[in-house]
Amino acid sequence: MPDPTPSDVLRGTLDLLILKTLTLEPMHGWGISQRIQQHSRDVLDVNQGSLYPALQRLELREWIESEWRASDNNRRAKFYRLTAKGRRALGVETESWRRYVAAVEHILATG
Amino acid sequence: MLRHLRLRLRGLFAPGRTDAELAEEMAFHVEREAQMYERQGYTHEEALRKARLAFGSIDHTAELHRDGRGSRGLHDTLKDIRYAARAIRRDRALALAGVLTLALGIGATTAVFSAVNAVMLRELPFRQSERLVSLWEENPDRGWYKNVVAPANYLDWRERSDGFVDIAAYTDYPTNVTLLGHGEPMLLNAAYVTGNFLTVLGVSLPMGNGFSSGDDWDNGQRPAIISDRIWRTHFGADPRVIGRTMSFGGRSAWQIVGVMPRAFSFPSPTTDVWLPMLWNPASRSQVSFRRAHWLRTVARLKPGVSTESANASLQRVVKQLQDEYPATNTRMGGGVTPLREWIVGDTKRPLLVLLSAAAILLLIACANVGNLLLVHALGRSRDVALRFALGATRRRVAKQAMTESLVLSGVGAALGAALGWIGARALLAIQPAGMLPVTDIPLDLRVLAFTVLVATVSGLAFGVAPALMATRTSPSAALSSGGRTLAGSRVQGWGRHLVVAEIALAVLLTVAAGLLVRSYDRLSNVPPGFNPEGVLTFSLSIPAARYDSAGKVIGFYEALLARIEATPGVQGAAAIRQLPATFTSWSSSLAIAGRPPMPQGEDALHREFLGEYFRLMEVPLLRGRAYSSADVQGGPPVVVINEALAKQYFTGEEPIGQRIAFDRVPDSNSVWRTIVGVVGNERQGSLALPARPEIFAPQQQDWNRTMFVVAKARPGIDPASLAVPVRRAVRDLDSLLAVNAMRPMTAVHAEATARERFISVLVLVFAITGVALALVGVFGVLAQLVQSRWRELGIRLALGAQRSEVRWLVLRRGATLLSIGIASGLAISAGTSRVLQSLLYEVQATDPVTFITVTILMGVIGLAAALIPAWRASSANPAHTLRAE
Numbered sequence: 001m002p003d004p005t006p007s008d009v010l011r012g013t014l015d016l017l018i019l020k021t022l023t024l025e026p027m028h029g030w031g032i033s034q035r036i037q038q039h040s041r042d043v044l045d046v047n048q049g050s051l052y053p054a055l056q057r058l059e060l061r062e063w064i065e066s067e068w069r070a071s072d073n074n075r076r077a078k079f080y081r082l083t084a085k086g087r088r089a090l091g092v093e094t095e096s097w098r099r100y101v102a103a104v105e106h107i108l109a110t111g
Numbered sequence: 112m113l114r115h116l117r118l119r120l121r122g123l124f125a126p127g128r129t130d131a132e133l134a135e136e137m138a139f140h141v142e143r144e145a146q147m148y149e150r151q152g153y154t155h156e157e158a159l160r161k162a163r164l165a166f167g168s169i170d171h172t173a174e175l176h177r178d179g180r181g182s183r184g185l186h187d188t189l190k191d192i193r194y195a196a197r198a199i200r201r202d203r204a205l206a207l208a209g210v211l212t213l214a215l216g217i218g219a220t221t222a223v224f225s226a227v228n229a230v231m232l233r234e235l236p237f238r239q240s241e242r243l244v245s246l247w248e249e250n251p252d253r254g255w256y257k258n259v260v261a262p263a264n265y266l267d268w269r270e271r272s273d274g275f276v277d278i279a280a281y282t283d284y285p286t287n288v289t290l291l292g293h294g295e296p297m298l299l300n301a302a303y304v305t306g307n308f309l310t311v312l313g314v315s316l317p318m319g320n321g322f323s324s325g326d327d328w329d330n331g332q333r334p335a336i337i338s339d340r341i342w343r344t345h346f347g348a349d350p351r352v353i354g355r356t357m358s359f360g361g362r363s364a365w366q367i368v369g370v371m372p373r374a375f376s377f378p379s380p381t382t383d384v385w386l387p388m389l390w391n392p393a394s395r396s397q398v399s400f401r402r403a404h405w406l407r408t409v410a411r412l413k414p415g416v417s418t419e420s421a422n423a424s425l426q427r428v429v430k431q432l433q434d435e436y437p438a439t440n441t442r443m444g445g446g447v448t449p450l451r452e453w454i455v456g457d458t459k460r461p462l463l464v465l466l467s468a469a470a471i472l473l474l475i476a477c478a479n480v481g482n483l484l485l486v487h488a489l490g491r492s493r494d495v496a497l498r499f500a501l502g503a504t505r506r507r508v509a510k511q512a513m514t515e516s517l518v519l520s521g522v523g524a525a526l527g528a529a530l531g532w533i534g535a536r537a538l539l540a541i542q543p544a545g546m547l548p549v550t551d552i553p554l555d556l557r558v559l560a561f562t563v564l565v566a567t568v569s570g571l572a573f574g575v576a577p578a579l580m581a582t583r584t585s586p587s588a589a590l591s592s593g594g595r596t597l598a599g600s601r602v603q604g605w606g607r608h609l610v611v612a613e614i615a616l617a618v619l620l621t622v623a624a625g626l627l628v629r630s631y632d633r634l635s636n637v638p639p640g641f642n643p644e645g646v647l648t649f650s651l652s653i654p655a656a657r658y659d660s661a662g663k664v665i666g667f668y669e670a671l672l673a674r675i676e677a678t679p680g681v682q683g684a685a686a687i688r689q690l691p692a693t694f695t696s697w698s699s700s701l702a703i704a705g706r707p708p709m710p711q712g713e714d715a716l717h718r719e720f721l722g723e724y725f726r727l728m729e730v731p732l733l734r735g736r737a738y739s740s741a742d743v744q745g746g747p748p749v750v751v752i753n754e755a756l757a758k759q760y761f762t763g764e765e766p767i768g769q770r771i772a773f774d775r776v777p778d779s780n781s782v783w784r785t786i787v788g789v790v791g792n793e794r795q796g797s798l799a800l801p802a803r804p805e806i807f808a809p810q811q812q813d814w815n816r817t818m819f820v821v822a823k824a825r826p827g828i829d830p831a832s833l834a835v836p837v838r839r840a841v842r843d844l845d846s847l848l849a850v851n852a853m854r855p856m857t858a859v860h861a862e863a864t865a866r867e868r869f870i871s872v873l874v875l876v877f878a879i880t881g882v883a884l885a886l887v888g889v890f891g892v893l894a895q896l897v898q899s900r901w902r903e904l905g906i907r908l909a910l911g912a913q914r915s916e917v918r919w920l921v922l923r924r925g926a927t928l929l930s931i932g933i934a935s936g937l938a939i940s941a942g943t944s945r946v947l948q949s950l951l952y953e954v955q956a957t958d959p960v961t962f963i964t965v966t967i968l969m970g971v972i973g974l975a976a977a978l979i980p981a982w983r984a985s986s987a988n989p990a991h992t993l994r995a996e
Contacts, residue, residue, distance in 0.1 A: 029136060030143040048140065048165070052133070078136045
């Protein structure tokens with residue numbers, strides 16, 4: 001069986017994944033992409049072309065905020081952190097995602 | 112929310128900072144990725160390469176990121192403007208040509224529009240000026256319409272009509288008073304006004320209290336209001352000028368009771384002093400007070416009363432007066448006109464014609480610049496194709512092209528506004544005296560808004576073709592063929608349309624100019640009935656206080672003529688009540704002895720003369736005699752008549768010896784005057800109108816204090832050189848007199864057609880400019896044609912085509928453009944030139960001579976413009992072009 005090729009994260013779900021990832025700790029962009037890849041057991045590959053615009057979008061919605069600090073190898077990096085608003089949003093988004101998945105699953109099962 | 116706003120604002124105003132942060136963030140990402148690969152065993156270089164590959168296009172991400180910031184539109188626009196500025200800088204000649212052409216068009220349009228604004232659009236400087244109207248008299252029998260009002264009728268209107276808050280009266284015929292005691296005697300332009308004049312207009316004086324209604328009647332007081340100009344020039348801007356007195360050479364001192372606001376220009380921008388009517392209370396009941404018509408009026412409508420219902424109230428009074436005073440008012444009507452319309456009057460049509468001409472010029476300029484930009488765009492089609500290939504959207508490229516034309520029109524507009532400001536001042540300076548009833552032409556917000564609008568619209572207009580062109584560029588075709596084939600032919604298509612439009616518009620302008628010039632030519636060649644050459648004229652007004660008898664007045668003028676005749680260089684001198692061709696005249700009803708009374712309304716002009724006026728002015732003496740020193744006061748009264756009067760009343764009869772009286776129905780008080788001579792016709796007013804019947808009475812028998820003097824120079828002497836000695840002659844006789852309006856008679860004659868000349872010269876200048884621009888367009892499009900077919904022409908020549916054939920090829924293309932353009936221009940002209948008809952004298956708006964001349968002229972010079980590219984085409988060197996492949 002060939003290695004499954006990592007698939008691109010669905011556009012709508014990327015925001016959700018970023019928010020979820022950031023619940024653990026403040027992280028920089030690269031860290032987020034790595035974390036998503038690891039936690040999805042290398043199934044999901046975050047396209048950088050979508051990551052940074054997504055971070056931008058979330059920051060504009062005030063779901064996350066950013067600040068520059070020193071990273072573990074002492075380079076300046078931009079760290080993103082979940083805001084209270086973002087935490088609430090995550091709950092709502094997770095809920096709606098689960099409903100969606102359940103619906104799709106239901107359709108596939110009855111098919 | 113605030114944070115959100117801050118982010119967006121930062122994106123907008125400091126894109127550099129946000130972009131830099133993004134770059135740093137992405138660099139960090141790539142670095143970490145590379146470190147990861149290195150740990151997996153790749154070399155540093157390989158790891159870096161892999162990381163970059165994994166990341167994808169940094170620029171693309173940055174672009175997406177910027178989109179997310181929501182400041183993209185403006186960001187792009189700023190970039191477009193910078194790009195446009197660069198493109199324009201790169202092609203300086205093009206930019207200069209475009210900007211100058213546009214500035215010319217926008218400047219001309221702005222200048223004329225500011226005059227239109229000042230005269231027709233700007234609010235009159237009176238309180239609630241839209242409530243002000245002018246009342247006038249009409250008499251269909253006499254051909255009077257919007258005529259001056261008799262004082263008694265005015266007073267009755269004022270007392271009896273109920274549609275108006277109040278009605279004021281003023282005089283607008285030239286009246287002069289001589290200001291003494293402030294340097295040289297100075298002739299001031301005076302207007303007589305009723306006491307309520309300023310109240311009706313709603314103007315308050317910056318200084319003084321002005322007149323009271325009691326000042327309408329002579330009560331011994333002599334109040335006067337002076338203009339801001341006179342206050343500054345003759346009273347040293349004295350802040351305590353109110354109460355000071357001035358002398359007009361009479362017995363009484365006039366007391367200054369007010370200074371007018373600075374820009375006050377009513378009834379005329381040249382009015383220096385406003386004096387009260389000071390009527391004799393006894394006049395009110397006299398028939399002359401109702402028979403002589405000389406007042407203008409201005410009235411304020413009552414609140415809520417419309418012009419129509421005010422007019423109805425006036426008609427009721429007019430009707431009453433017709434019944435009450437049958438001797439004078441039977442056929443006397445009246446009417447109401449809004450004051451603005453009254454003031455704008457007959458300047459409206461010339462101004463609108465000028466505005467249209469300027470607008471057409473602007474259109475031509477736009478077409479021309481459009482053409483320039485098309486050629487420019489063609490030169491850049493590879494550039495555009497490359498941008499498409501690199502993923503630019505059509506919208507983006509079109510926007511870029513539009514930005515370029517808007518930047519061009521923006522610069523053109525700035526320059527054009529400056530030109531327009533200068534042009535408006537020039538218009539005011541060179542206008543025939545009194546044509547524009549305003550003192551200044553401001554560059555106000557409305558004018559600026561107009562300029563901006565015009566610039567934007569024209570920028571869009573000439574920018575749309577290159578923009579469309581750019582979007583249709585096909586990357587592959589443009590890149591492979593070097594932009595020669597596809598885009599090239601399309602450019603020429605557009606260019607041809609633009610040039611045809613330019614030619615058509617230029618023809619339209621030229622036809623208008625041709626009609627006006629032809630009409631002016633006809634008018635100025637109308638024989639005026641006198642010879643203005645070699646004659647110097649001026650007017651004098653001698654004060655009643657010192658010249659209080661017929662003997663003193665006549666004695667003064669006889670002595671003056673004798674003195675002037677004694678001046679070296681003077682052939683002869685005479686005096687006349689009014690100069691011919693000046694639109695000012697006095698008329699009176701008349702009776703001929705032995706005939707029944709003439710119908711109501713028949714009248715004749717009359718003037719007084721002294722000395723050999725007719726001989727000096729070369730007005731032919733047709734019968735009998737003219738001047739004789741034997742005609743004296745107390746002697747048998749005599750008159751000289753003009754040919755028109757002889758023709759109207761004495762056809763087939765001997766006029767000499769017939770007697771005339773200046774009354775319609777003579778009574779025992781009438782003075783009967785014997786006709787002793789008949790002279791040729793002088794045109795009294797407009798040269799466009801035939802001479803009216805006129806009677807000349809000798810000054811010795813019918814004296815007047817205000818006269819014009821004509822001094823004829825000896826042959827070979829410039830009449831203007833007589834000015835100094837003639838002034839000295841006046842001063843030697845009476846040093847307290849002001850010499851007014853001294854100028855050669857040729858200038859007086861020219862003034863009679865000054866308005867026609869002004870309009871035709873301006874339209875002609877616009878037309879010449881328009882034609883020049885259209886020719887540049889023809890030249891440009893053909894040169895472009897030759898350029899793009901250079902290779903083909905070379906090959907044709909190589910294959911044995913004659914050079915003349917190649918020349919003909921280009922010329923034929925030029926001729927096609929010209930004929931389509933000229934034909935459409937003539938068609939538009941034929942359809943629209945009728946609007947000019949009322950400005951034309953003895954020229955039909957569809958005058959075939961003008962149309963044919965313009966056709967030939969345009970054709971010839973158009974082909975001349977085509978010759979240069981044609982010649983160049985035939986000089987294509989076959990060997991040269993083929994080698995270049």
